[in-house]
Amino acid sequence: MKTGVIIARFQTPYLHEGHRQLIKQVRDSHNKLIILLGVSPITGSRKNPYDYHTREKMIKKDYPEIIVLPVSDHPSDRVWSENLDNLLKSVFPSEHFCLYGSRDSFIPYYSGKFETVELPEHGDYNATELRKQYADKVFDSNDFRAGILYAYYNQYTKVYPTVDIALFRNNRTEILLGKKAVNNKWRFIGGFSDPEDADYESAAKRELMEECGEMEITEMTYETSRKINDWRYRNEADKIITLLFSCDFIAGSPAAQDDIIDLDWFKLSDLPQMLTDGFISDEHHELFDFMINKYLKK
Missing domain, CATH: 3.40.50.620 (HUPs)
Structure with missing residues (x-):
C-alpha cells in the first residue's frame, strides 16, 4: 500500500x-x-x-x-x-x-x-x-x-529604508529644510519607504508631498545613501539606511504638514555655518556634508 x-x-x-x-x-x-x-x-x-x-x-x-x-x-x-x-x-x-x-x-x-x-x-x-x-x-x-x-x-536583523529630499530653487542656490517636534533642528524632508511605493523615487515624492503639501517639482535625482544614527534605533540591532534625492521647485506653496512643524528656505551658502552652530540635526550631518561638498565646493 x-x-x-x-x-x-x-x-x-x-x-x-x-x-x-x-x-x-x-x-x-x-x-x-x-x-x-x-x-x-x-x-x-x-x-x-x-x-x-x-x-x-x-x-x-x-x-x-x-x-x-x-x-x-x-x-x-x-x-x-x-x-x-x-x-x-x-x-x-x-x-x-x-x-x-x-x-x-x-x-x-x-x-x-x-x-x-x-x-x-x-x-x-x-x-x-x-x-x-x-x-x-x-x-x-x-x-x-x-x-x-x-x-x-529568530528574525533576520532588518534594515529600514527611508528617503530624504533636497528640494532646491533659484538655480540651486536655496534649499528647503524642515523641523520635527521631537528635534528642534533643521533637517531634510523625508520618511520611511512604504511597500506600496513603486520605487524609491516615488517614495521620495510621496514623502515630500505629505510633509510639504502639493507642489510642482522636477524628477527626483539620486544623490547618495547613508546609515542614519536615528535615536529610535541607537540601541537596536535593526538600523535605518536612507537614500537622498534632489529635485527642483517649480511652483506651489510649501507648508508644514504631517510630522513637520516648521519649513523654511535657506541659502545653500549658509549650510556650513549652520552645521558649525549646531542648527542641523545630528542624524543628517553626513548628508549635509555630502551636499555641501558637491554643490558648494565645485
Whole structure:
C-alpha cells in the first residue's frame, strides 16, 4: 500500500477541525501518513508566522505517530517538485507515495512522478482570517511571553529604508529644510519607504508631498545613501539606511504638514555655518556634508 503524504503549511495557532478531518481522511486510506510542511524563505512574516519546528510540535502533540518533514519553497516549480520527490525517496527509499492537497495548494505546481489526489475543502476554515483573529490577542502566560522572544530572536536583523529630499530653487542656490517636534533642528524632508511605493523615487515624492503639501517639482535625482544614527534605533540591532534625492521647485506653496512643524528656505551658502552652530540635526550631518561638498565646493 502506498504511503499517504499531506503537503500543507498549517500556518495556524492550533489544529482546527478542517485539519483534523483532512488527517483522518488520509489516514483512513493508508497505513502510514507523512506530513510535508512548506517552509518559506521569509521568517516571521504575517503570512508565515510559524517556523517549521513550531508547527511540527503542534502536529506531534496530537498525532505523535505521524512523520513530519520540512520541504523548502523554491522559485522554480520544477526544482521544488524534484526536491520533494528526492526528499521522500531519500528518507523512505523502498516506499511508494500518494500526495494529497487542495486544488489551490501544491497540485497546480507539482510536476513530480508521484500520484496526486485533490482533497475537498473541509469546512469554512480560512488560515489568514484565523491568524487575524489572534493577531492582537494578549495572553498572561510565560509561554506567550517566551513566544514573543522566540519570534523576534529568530528574525533576520532588518534594515529600514527611508528617503530624504533636497528640494532646491533659484538655480540651486536655496534649499528647503524642515523641523520635527521631537528635534528642534533643521533637517531634510523625508520618511520611511512604504511597500506600496513603486520605487524609491516615488517614495521620495510621496514623502515630500505629505510633509510639504502639493507642489510642482522636477524628477527626483539620486544623490547618495547613508546609515542614519536615528535615536529610535541607537540601541537596536535593526538600523535605518536612507537614500537622498534632489529635485527642483517649480511652483506651489510649501507648508508644514504631517510630522513637520516648521519649513523654511535657506541659502545653500549658509549650510556650513549652520552645521558649525549646531542648527542641523545630528542624524543628517553626513548628508549635509555630502551636499555641501558637491554643490558648494565645485
